[in-house]
Amino acid sequence: MTKPKVASDWLAGCAGCHMSFLDMDERILELLKLVELRATPITDLKEPDEEGVDVGILEGGISNTYNIEVAEKMRSRCKILVALGDCAVFGGVPAMRNFAGADEALQRAYVEAESNDASGMVPNDPELSTAVHVAPVSDYVKVDIALPGCAPSADAIFEVLASLAQGKIPEVKGELNDWH
Amino acid sequence: MTLLSLTINDKNVEVETGSTILEAAQKAGANIPTLCHHPQLHPYGSCRLCLVEVEGARTLMPACTVPATQNMVVRTDTEKTKKARNFVLSMLFSERNHFCMYCVKTDGDCELQQAAYAENMNFWPITPAYDPFLVDASHEHIMMDTNRCILCRRCVRTCGELVGNFTLGFEERGSLSQLIADHGVPWGESSCISCGNCVQHCPTASIYDRYSAYKGRRTDLEHTKAVCMECSMGCDRVLLTRDNQLVRIDGDESSAFNEGLLCQLGRYRPLEDKRERLLYPMVRKQGVLTETSWEEALQVAADKIDQTQCSGIRAAISPRFSIEAMADFAAYFKGYLQVPEVEVLQTDQSSEMSRKLAAKMGAFEGDLEQLKDLDLAVVIGADLVELQQVAGFFLKRQMPNGLRFFFAGPDVGNLDRFATDKIIYTGRDYLSVIKMLVKSQGEERGWLAAKLGLDPAELERFVQKSNESSKVAYILGSDLMTDYNYSLLEELMGFIEKQPGSVIVLKGRVGGYAASLLNLEPVDLYSSISGLGFFALGDAYLDDATRQVIDRSEFKIFCTSVIDDQRMKGDVLLPIPNWAELEAHYLTGDGKVKRAGKALEAPGNTRPLVDILEDLGRRTGFTLKHDWQEMLKSSTASTELVLS
Numbered sequence: 001m002t003k004p005k006v007a008s009d010w011l012a013g014c015a016g017c018h019m020s021f022l023d024m025d026e027r028i029l030e031l032l033k034l035v036e037l038r039a040t041p042i043t044d045l046k047e048p049d050e051e052g053v054d055v056g057i058l059e060g061g062i063s064n065t066y067n068i069e070v071a072e073k074m075r076s077r078c079k080i081l082v083a084l085g086d087c088a089v090f091g092g093v094p095a096m097r098n099f100a101g102a103d104e105a106l107q108r109a110y111v112e113a114e115s116n117d118a119s120g121m122v123p124n125d126p127e128l129s130t131a132v133h134v135a136p137v138s139d140y141v142k143v144d145i146a147l148p149g150c151a152p153s154a155d156a157i158f159e160v161l162a163s164l165a166q167g168k169i170p171e172v173k174g175e176l177n178d179w180h
Numbered sequence: 181m182t183l184l185s186l187t188i189n190d191k192n193v194e195v196e197t198g199s200t201i202l203e204a205a206q207k208a209g210a211n212i213p214t215l216c217h218h219p220q221l222h223p224y225g226s227c228r229l230c231l232v233e234v235e236g237a238r239t240l241m242p243a244c245t246v247p248a249t250q251n252m253v254v255r256t257d258t259e260k261t262k263k264a265r266n267f268v269l270s271m272l273f274s275e276r277n278h279f280c281m282y283c284v285k286t287d288g289d290c291e292l293q294q295a296a297y298a299e300n301m302n303f304w305p306i307t308p309a310y311d312p313f314l315v316d317a318s319h320e321h322i323m324m325d326t327n328r329c330i331l332c333r334r335c336v337r338t339c340g341e342l343v344g345n346f347t348l349g350f351e352e353r354g355s356l357s358q359l360i361a362d363h364g365v366p367w368g369e370s371s372c373i374s375c376g377n378c379v380q381h382c383p384t385a386s387i388y389d390r391y392s393a394y395k396g397r398r399t400d401l402e403h404t405k406a407v408c409m410e411c412s413m414g415c416d417r418v419l420l421t422r423d424n425q426l427v428r429i430d431g432d433e434s435s436a437f438n439e440g441l442l443c444q445l446g447r448y449r450p451l452e453d454k455r456e457r458l459l460y461p462m463v464r465k466q467g468v469l470t471e472t473s474w475e476e477a478l479q480v481a482a483d484k485i486d487q488t489q490c491s492g493i494r495a496a497i498s499p500r501f502s503i504e505a506m507a508d509f510a511a512y513f514k515g516y517l518q519v520p521e522v523e524v525l526q527t528d529q530s531s532e533m534s535r536k537l538a539a540k541m542g543a544f545e546g547d548l549e550q551l552k553d554l555d556l557a558v559v560i561g562a563d564l565v566e567l568q569q570v571a572g573f574f575l576k577r578q579m580p581n582g583l584r585f586f587f588a589g590p591d592v593g594n595l596d597r598f599a600t601d602k603i604i605y606t607g608r609d610y611l612s613v614i615k616m617l618v619k620s621q622g623e624e625r626g627w628l629a630a631k632l633g634l635d636p637a638e639l640e641r642f643v644q645k646s647n648e649s650s651k652v653a654y655i656l657g658s659d660l661m662t663d664y665n666y667s668l669l670e671e672l673m674g675f676i677e678k679q680p681g682s683v684i685v686l687k688g689r690v691g692g693y694a695a696s697l698l699n700l701e702p703v704d705l706y707s708s709i710s711g712l713g714f715f716a717l718g719d720a721y722l723d724d725a726t727r728q729v730i731d732r733s734e735f736k737i738f739c740t741s742v743i744d745d746q747r748m749k750g751d752v753l754l755p756i757p758n759w760a761e762l763e764a765h766y767l768t769g770d771g772k773v774k775r776a777g778k779a780l781e782a783p784g785n786t787r788p789l790v791d792i793l794e795d796l797g798r799r800t801g802f803t804l805k806h807d808w809q810e811m812l813k814s815s816t817a818s819t820e821l822v823l824s
Contacts, residue, residue: 086281089303093281098310099327139307146303150281173300179280179293 004054004165007038008084009074011067012094012134013060017085018042020151024158031158034165048077055080055164058137061087063094066129068140075141080164083143084157086150086179088136093150095134102131147172150180186252201243201254202230210256213265213295215272215383216332217244220439221341227272227332229295231264232256240264262299269296274306275355276313277327284385285328288399291383292330314358318368321448322379322389326359329386335359335378342441344576346598347372359386371594374444375569380430391451392420392428401427404779407766409500409759410445411567412687413548414768417442419760419779426450426760426780437549443569450760453719455742459784462753469748474787481737481752482799484712485517492711494733496523496703498720499691502764503698503773505789506691507808509716510698512793516802523703524695525715525726528658528688531696533666534818537673544673545819546653546682548770551575555649556584556681558617560672561610562657565593568686568769571655584646588613588632589659603642605632610660614668618675652681658688685818687769694767697815698808703729710734716789719758722746739789741782756789757782767812771819 010018018041024031038053039045048056056078062068075081086092097105111120137143147160156176163170170176183194186204193208200223205212216227225245232243235253240261243254255261272278272292280286280293288294316324331350336359339348347370352358361370379389392398401420408415416435420428429447433440461477462469485493495513497506506524513519538544551557551574564572572595579585585602587595588610596602605613609632616628616639625643626636646652654676661669676683687693705725713733717740722730727746730736738750741758761782765773787795790806797804809823 083303086279090279091308092279095279095308095310096282098308099277099312133310135307136303138303143303148302171300172302177297177300177302179296180286 003034003036004167005038005049005052006035006055006057006161006164007048007053007074007078008040008057008059009048009070010041011058011060011070011088011137012063013085013087013092015041015059016151017059017088017149017157020149020154021084021157023154025154027154027158031161031165034162048074050077052077052079054078055082055161057082057084058088059084061091061094061134061136062132062140063097063134064129064131068132069129071137071141080144080169081137081141082145082147082160082164083137084147085152086148088143089138089146089148090179091134091136098134102133106131145170145172148177148179152176153178184248184250184252186248186250186254188254189256195248199248201232201234201241201246201248201252204248205232205243205254205256212243212256213298214244215291215295215330216334218334218337218381220433221334221337221381224333224337227330228268229265231261231268233258233261265299266301266305269299269301270305272330273304274308276311276329277308278384283328284388284393286397288397290385309355311355314360316361316367318366319372319374320368321374321391321444322367322376322387323393324359324361324367324387326386328384329359330384331357332383334381334383335387338377338381340577340580342439342577343373343375343377343573344579344598345371345373345375345573345594348378371597373569373594374448375442375573376444376447377431377441380433380440389428389448391448395425395427396422398428402779404777405432406760406776406779407768407774408442408446409690409766409776410443410449411569412690412693412769413438413568413570414690414766414772414774415442415446415570416774417446419777421779424781438570441570441573443573445567445569453742455719455744457758457783458740458743458747458753458755459786460755461785462750464751469750469753474785477752477754478792478795478799481714481754482796484735484737484752485714485796485800488712488735490518491520492709493517493519493714494521494523494707494709494712495519495714496521496525496729497695497700497716498525498718499527499689499695500718500720500759501691501716501789502762502776503694503767503808503812504764504806505716505793506695506698506700507811508790508793508804508806510700510811511804511806512797512802513714514699516797516804517800521704521707521709522700524692524700525703525717525729526689526720526723527692527695527702528661529663529702530656530658530661530685530687531693532702533661533663533669534685534687534693535696535816536666537669538818539816540670541673541677543771543817543819544677544683545770546684547819548684548768550651550653550682551655551684552578554578554583554651554653556586556646556652557655558586558652559595559655560588560613560657561608561660562589562655562686563591563659564595564655564657564686565591567688568657571684571686575655584642584649586642586646589657601642601645603634603639605634607632608659610665610668614672618671650680652679654681654683655686656683657686661685685769690766693769693771694812697767697812697817699815705729707732713737715739716756717747718756718789739792741786754792755784755786756792757786761786762788765808769819771817772822773812773824 231240416432431440
């Protein structure tokens with residue numbers, strides 16, 4: 001039997017969930033016996049295989065058009081999509097922006113911030129993605145497993161991936177379900 | 181009372197008529213989740229988390245408000261109820277800002293989060309609305325962030341039903357419902373009395389206090405049961421500590437007396453105390469206070485006591501000390517050294533007067549708990565606004581329900597704001613007040629009423645109605661309970677004895693009653709003794725009169741836990757632990773001995789007052805015998821004494 005392929009990517013998050021993933025320490029070796037780790041933001045390969053992977057993991061919520069693109073690509077290339085962490089599941093910290101709106105947030109960050117000089121302006125290159133209302137991944141693509149937490153503990157991530165590797169769909173409840 | 185029989189999850193259970201389905205379910209061991217429900221508050225039914233299936237009912241029923249009926253068949257854990265609970269939670273999470281990751285109240289503290297965990301909810305089916313709501317940071321002690329509000333109104337109900345203050349309320353409707361203070365004024369400028377009971381009852385982080393915010397989960401803090409030290413009510417409270425720091429104080433919800441309630445003094449005063457602590461003994465050498473060893477400091481004190489004639493010694497103790505400490509203080513200075521004036525500082529004469537009356541008529545006082553259920557409250561010369569606030573809560577919360585309220589004293593504060601039937605006299609002419617109540621009839625009563633500025637017809641009506649009252653309390657306070665008014669008091673007692681109802685004397689600060697029973701007298705402000713002053717000050721805030729008393733002694737020995745300008749005038753300073761750093765007993769105003777646990781380790785090199793007295797006793801040739809229980813038992817108490 002071939003090992004299931006796993007790919008991950010991050011959207012509007014802080015990379016903390018991936019740090020928590022690394023926090024499983026030597027159990028990564030155990031995990032790698034069970035799965036084949038493909039593209040991740042912390043390895044060389046950056047995009048999930050065109051021919052698809054078994055499990056896709058997304059950290060962070062959707063905060064701009066690029067995030068939507070990445071999320072949709074991951075969804076189209078994986079069989080089971082895991083939303084990893086509070087931002088991916090609920091919107092999380094970036095979603096605080098919704099209370100004021102993206103325009104006000106950009107204005108504050110690029111123009112009014114004390115560290116800016118007088119020339120401060122909101123970046124407007126047409127190549128750049130545009131901000132959208134911050135939303136959980138599930139608002140744009142179907143999520144199969146939600147693992148909340150800020151960040152989810154290494155134990156929880158290991159537990160979920162180990163179950164998936166053995167062909168089981170893990171139930172996120174009890175100790176695994178900890179939003180912080 | 182008749183019993184009803186019903187079936188809950190196939191289990192038969194019998195409950196009293198008037199019980200709700202929720203109460204029946206609890207009896208049957210069925211766990212129904214709740215959010216807006218609180219056992220001390222009237223059922224409200226706003227959150228709908230407790231929906232259950234009732235056979236024959238068209239819809240699901242909220243268990244917390246629907247009364248149980250005979251032969252009802254209830255199911256609490258079906259697919260339908262689970263779906264409903266999930267939906268209710270989805271709606272709650274969608275309405276406002278319920279993101280846990282940047283919330284002050286995290287795991288284990290937030291009832292909303294716990295409810296979601298219990299339903300195994302791991303995402304929100306409905307995306308939140310992101311409408312910003314009011315944040316009010318104008319209050320000295322408490323923060324209000326209504327973005328976290330779930331509209332359960334537990335705070336509103338606590339404020340009204342338990343405290344009787346009715347400051348908090350709601351404006352707007354539906355999803356726009358907004359928690360406000362008074363008519364929408366900043367909370368800090370409202371009629372709020374800062375008791376903080378709303379903080380204790382808020383299920384989310386909509387209301388939280390500044391002191392414990394971001395200092396860890398309540399469940400991670402150490403909890404120590406203690407008794408409140410601020411007045412003679414002796415409310416039960418819980419000290420929450422972490423890393424030897426006092427983080428938060430809660431009312432003890434398991435207490436049958438205050439049922440979790442505290443006032444501003446009990447809840448926030450100790451947290452505001454940022455005074456510097458005395459960490460080591462100090463002795464004045466060549467005019468300069470110098471750090472020294474316990475050995476030297478105690479020897480200097482003992483020598484001074486030995487050298488001074490007893491008639492030249494003045495010993496006074498703050499009423500904030502425990503019974504043990506006060507008993508030893510009395511035993512050492514009064515029993516052994518025969519010091520003429522062994523006194524208690526910063527107290528009033530209420531305990532003294534009660535004792536004097538008790539010597540004539542025996543224990544005449546009732547239990548403070550009686551204040552919770554009254555038809556008529558007659559308050560004379562009592563302060564229920566500054567001290568004894570919780571007694572004020574007991575009265576205030578009954579007023580909208582028709583408690584008849586008679587008040588005579590200098591300041592009624594906000595006590596009568598919601599009284600429906602009241603006579604308020606603000607003044608101090610107790611002679612006329614008591615004459616009016618006790619002796620006068622008809623015309624004379626009318627004349628006295630007019631003299632006090634009251635409406636005679638209104639008074640007459642009040643008196644006639646009051647005669648129907650069976651649950652009556654005469655609440656007497658320190659402004660009335662003075663030596664000056666003693667004969668008046670005797671007259672009043674003679675009258676009350678023939679009436680239904682009981683007398684409750686509010687005895688000022690904590691410890692005043694115990695001090696009085698241990699024969700410590702209120703401090704004589706005009707005493708001429710000026711030689712050696714031994715003052716056990718502890719952490720008391722000193723008023724001007726006390727400062728003057730202290731200043732009169734030439735040589736000053738202080739037992740204190742804090743340092744201030746007055747204390748720095750001492751000649752020997754002995755550091756002692758404060759109230760939270762000792763296990764000790766305190767006597768409430770209605771005669772109950774309560775134990776306070778030790779919540780913190782004292783900083784520096786401190787010794788408890790009882791150890792200091794024992795040591796001084798040894799150095800001055802005296803062995804202290806410590807039996808405060810016997811000392812209390814042999815005293816003339818005005819209440820029943822409950823020593824255990």
